Amino acid sequence: MAFISTGYDPKKPMENRITDIGPRDYNEFYPPVIAKNKGKWSHHEILEPGVLVHVADSGDEVYTVRVGGARLMSTTHINEICEIADKHCDGHLRFTTRNNVEFMVDSKDKLEPLKNDLASRKFDGGSFKFPIGGTGAGITNIVHTQGWIHCHTPATDASGTVKASMDALFADFQDMRLPAHLRVSMACCLNMCGAVHCSDIAILGYHRKPPMLDHEYLDKVCEIPLAVSACPTAAIKPSKQTLADGTEVKSVSVKNERCMYCGNCYTMCPSMPLADTEGDGIVLMAGGKVSNRISDPKFSKVVVGFLPNEMPRWPSMTAAITRMVEAYAKGANKYERLGDWAERIGWEKFFEACELEFTHHLIDDFRQQAYMSWRQSTQFKF
Amino acid sequence: MAFISTGYDPKKPMENRITDIGPRDYNEFYPPVIAKNKGKWSHHEILEPGVLVHVADSGDEVYTVRVGGARLMSTTHINEICEIADKHCDGHLRFTTRNNVEFMVDSKDKLEPLKNDLASRKFDGGSFKFPIGGTGAGITNIVHTQGWIHCHTPATDASGTVKASMDALFADFQDMRLPAHLRVSMACCLNMCGAVHCSDIAILGYHRKPPMLDHEYLDKVCEIPLAVSACPTAAIKPSKQTLADGTEVKSVSVKNERCMYCGNCYTMCPSMPLADTEGDGIVLMAGGKVSNRISDPKFSKVVVGFLPNEMPRWPSMTAAITRMVEAYAKGANKYERLGDWAERIGWEKFFEACELEFTHHLIDDFRQQAYMSWRQSTQFKF
């Protein structure tokens, strides 16, 4: 494993340095039919789950096959995607915002071979490599964060909760039976690197214990002022601590009841870890949307205050999600998003229909906006 | 004008003292038909503006004639009310929440003489003493505060603005042509002794200048700590001041840009007056309601940021109110309250329809709830 240099010389970092060149020009990457008809598309149709056709004013058509997959992706897997794109799509493909892969062909006769090829590929473990779906009034891929794969503050895993959820929701990935599309999102702690606060269903990792304090090391590895200022609720103060051996050290103290377990302090100071087997788990939110269609965009609401981490498949979580999806499928009107449905029937009926327990944790007590969520009306259902 | 004592002896205040006896028992005051049928009313009908009939399960009927009037009322006027009630109503009457007077008779044949009597009475100045109306889909009496008649912090008059407004709206007091009832309320400063924050149209007196400081007298007539703590925005601080003659006195200073002109400090400290001929005037609000009918109760919104005090009839104010009423009468659906109409067409169209100017003052900047009033949507009308 000898180090092989590109030519970069750490002693002369500016020599031949190229910077600020930005991304590659998208024009280099468009498939020809896209480049030709850009800005001149007439309409589209979802032919079947995962398969779309877009028709241009020119009469040109582009057929798209959308496949799901893990956003965590090996080069081996990417190379396989390239192999398929070379074989069927003249070496072009694209990714969607929700981590699907789209293979495009410019005539209908190329569609079946492509679909068959994609559907036939499976991992050794048995799962599909390229399941076709994720369109229309169904459930598409879950956007998510890193979790235990690569993050220092997660309260749960991301890839695992997503895999467990998508297995449970797989039929709806490949179908379009729902009243409207349903977006599931996942963030592994409340910093929400992937903002999930406007999703039909959001899975959120959540700590419930304030940080431990590694007093012996804290002042050695942390800048105490940075740790103090990292706290959004001003719960951290500098303090002197006496260790077991009697030595006095500079450290911090935490006002536990003010802590909202965000882990910002741990980011600044490794001597303040907060992960905990029993403390950590899942919050479920529901009813958000980003589209302006029919109703305004809206925030998701907390509908399950806490579920424990149940590795490896989080059955309580997937059961709650499935109950929400089924109640929605049964109760909502055509075109009605999950949150619009909940508002129409009233959240009290939502909890009933989804068999979810309402607890005091779900009543807002954050800032004065909380007031807006309480009920200033005699209009409610018993 | 010799002092005539009841028997109260200031030196022995507890002697024969009676306290804590509460109000008179309402049962003493019910007209017989009310006492008999209480809790057993079947239905009612508004026969014509200002005239109602309530029908009991027993078949009994009570006819009510509602008349408007100033809530500022002399004993002479009350005695005249009593004279009418004795003549037609066996000595009974009632007042409504909105300062109307209701005369009740227990049979239909007593109605016409009562109505004729009421309608015939006028003040020497020409105005009606007992105009019949104030029911159904019209405009009823304006609830209001004291204003210049009896208050130390008003920014405008109450009785005068109300008289001017009701003269302008009089036809709708005696008619029921509107899409729904329309409630107008008036408060002479933002302390809102009469809370007007949930009215279809609200007239609000408003100061715009911070208090003057009468440094020479302030410490003599005020408790400085009380003045300081009276300020809701913490704009007042104790300070030392040097008078023209060089003497140094204890006083306060006011951070003017933090002042919201509420007059709380003046209530605590007469050396901090804030009334001003040019600074004071009127804010108009619109679109509130308290009923839970169809839609939830809602707050009024500020639709005119400022109008000057134009004594004695506030023509700019009554013109703006009239424009709102007429636009509402023209644009709203049957049963639609003013605020529901504005929300349905969008506030941008409300300003257009009512020919009101939108200014930056109307954009909320008070506390974090302000955010909820900004537009988080691409849904708007050009």
Next chain:
Amino acid sequence: MAKHETPFLDQLESGPWPSFVSDLKQQAEVRAKNEKGVEFQIPQDCVDDLLGIVELSYKHGRTHWKHGGIVGVFGYGGGVIGRYCDQPQAFPGVEHFHTMRVNQPAGKYYTTDYLRKLTDLWDFRGSGVTNMHGATGDIILLGTTTPQLEEVFWTLTHDYNQDLGGSGSNLRTPADCLGQSRCEYACYDTNALVHFLTNEYQDELHRPAFPYKFKFKLDGCPNCCVASIARSDMSFIGTWKDDIRIDQDAVNKYVENDAAYPANAGAHKGGDWGPFDIEKEVIALCPTGCMKFENKKLAIDNANCTRCMHCINVMPKALKIGKETGCSILCGAKAPILDGAQMGSLLVPFIEVNPDNDYEAITEVIENIWDWWMEEGKNRERLGELIMRQGFQKLLEVTGIEAMPQHVQYPRTNPYIFWKEDEVTGGWERDVEEYRKHHQR
């Protein structure tokens, strides 16, 4: 001949609406003539001076009243508002001009006999100027001098069996709609409950023990004619739990536009709205869409009804409130100052209104709330502001009420749940050395 020229006010005598100026002028004249031979205990020309000083305000665009010092009757912390004018030489009749608040009867029914006693007293010992009524609900006697306060109080209590109302950091005079006395929508007897509460809490009404003012208002139904949801710290609004009662024949009379069945009880008679259309005016406007009219039959899915009153208001001869009635309690309403307006937030979806046990279910909620507010409320902090500061969850805790989805319009949109240590398995104390066995520094 008027004592003061009032060119501004004179202009407010014209126009159809009853003129307060004309009324004050007639009062000034009645006092000047004094045909009844009243031995006026305050200046006979006080109403002249009232007109004069108001005229001056119309000229200046500014008030000429000063806040009073502390005046009142012995032992009471409220019921009287001191007031002095800032031009006593020019208007000596209103130099001292205090207000007394008299506790109005439930439903604001009166006999002329009672009112005449009151006017006699106020002519004798006051200005003869009143508000019928003040914004909170009291009878307002407007304008007397300090020595008269105890005298008026003595006559009220000894001869009229009548007490003062509230002001200051007290329970303010409770107020109600007329309720079952003359309204078929009322779900409980507002007059009885308001009278009970006013008497039960006389001490709280007269003696300041609260952080700030506190208001009860009682509405018989969700139409909220007395605006309790916007104007009272505790709002009692009638409601029912069972089904809306339907008279199908009467429904069809409405549908047929029978003249004896005017829609909305005749409230729209002045408009040109065309014939009544049950689909458009009732079914389509139902906020929950829980109604159907098919084959001449009206069906209501009562489980999805939110009792908004619209259909009942529109067809009062055909639809009646349910029979299992009671009230909802909402908390915290207040005007904008100091910390923004609030409407009442639903605390108790349904509670029985039972005079037979002295409304014990209701007084328990009231007293739990007061205990909390008196313990935790800051000076001049309204209940609504305390709820905002400590959270609605805290209100549930102090009242011992279980959280339920009815409490919210929607669940929280932020995930900032502050857990309590005893709610979290294993608590918060942990051994960092144990942790470090699995997680190196």
Next chain:
Amino acid sequence: MAKHETPFLDQLESGPWPSFVSDLKQQAEVRAKNEKGVEFQIPQDCVDDLLGIVELSYKHGRTHWKHGGIVGVFGYGGGVIGRYCDQPQAFPGVEHFHTMRVNQPAGKYYTTDYLRKLTDLWDFRGSGVTNMHGATGDIILLGTTTPQLEEVFWTLTHDYNQDLGGSGSNLRTPADCLGQSRCEYACYDTNALVHFLTNEYQDELHRPAFPYKFKFKLDGCPNCCVASIARSDMSFIGTWKDDIRIDQDAVNKYVENDAAYPANAGAHKGGDWGPFDIEKEVIALCPTGCMKFENKKLAIDNANCTRCMHCINVMPKALKIGKETGCSILCGAKAPILDGAQMGSLLVPFIEVNPDNDYEAITEVIENIWDWWMEEGKNRERLGELIMRQGFQKLLEVTGIEAMPQHVQYPRTNPYIFWKEDEVTGGWERDVEEYRKHHQR
């Protein structure tokens, strides 16, 4: 033969959804075999160790990653995220395991040629594990060591004409929907604008000069497929000012349930919704009620249309966006932390998107906002929080935009207007002695 036992992870290989565990295992095996003879610059068994350490997290229910110190490439303040594991002895292959963010192309179109270059590089100098793509939009290269960072950067810039993305208190990598490249709803060329902005603001993207992170996201239409309104400090959402274009013949094809005209472009094919009903599915769901279908003719009152896209989405062959297109700009969206979530608030209802003048109307708004935020924003204060703290009126002031009712959902409900002294006749300075001439103490 796997290096570590992974009984927990193994259970995530079953089920239909693509298993990230299976993929990592295949990757570990490919690296172990190394059939291509790659001279791996980081440990060959790093993916085995990645599986091992994630398995340990599944056992403990806790992460085993530590935050990295400051690592990066020379001169850039972002684009690299340091990462170390807390069990380096057991999993030496992932002791150092940094992330590199690579700026994705607009619309996320790729050629296989480009992707293969990237995988070659990442097999050689990294773990071969990626995210396609990260939450902000970048290509994420997951797992390499510190000495490789400059090497990867060198190859990207010199050989691939490719730069890194943003992280830290920088402009984050802007992201867009595919826009006009393949969508008939797009109101402007999102790919072109996102490419322009990314290049125009390379300095802001690579060198931290902001109080905190800043995101641009570009949606071609109000359907908001890229969630800009929820996820970006400045959100550019396509819209139009003129009329929706109607093909009446095509409308009637939809009404007739012609098989070539499936409602909602076929999105509901899996449900049993019955035949398409234009009244129920379009007219009645229009949020403004501005549509009518009478005598086989669809009429839209465009002055009352709010361009919600529903009718166009339902009948894409019949209805088209207008021709006078541009975008709206909304500001301040962010996730809940620290001070509560915000969605973007409408700042510019309509702005032209004009490549011919380098989008000068848009860059002016951006730069005015940045000037204000860099001047006034506190450390770690997002734009939305600054707007909340200083007020929306201030945002209008710094951008020189007139207030208009489009800016609000509803006007303020409180009357607490803070006037500026120069807005009030006569100013605030007054002579108390003059006042006292009319108002005695």
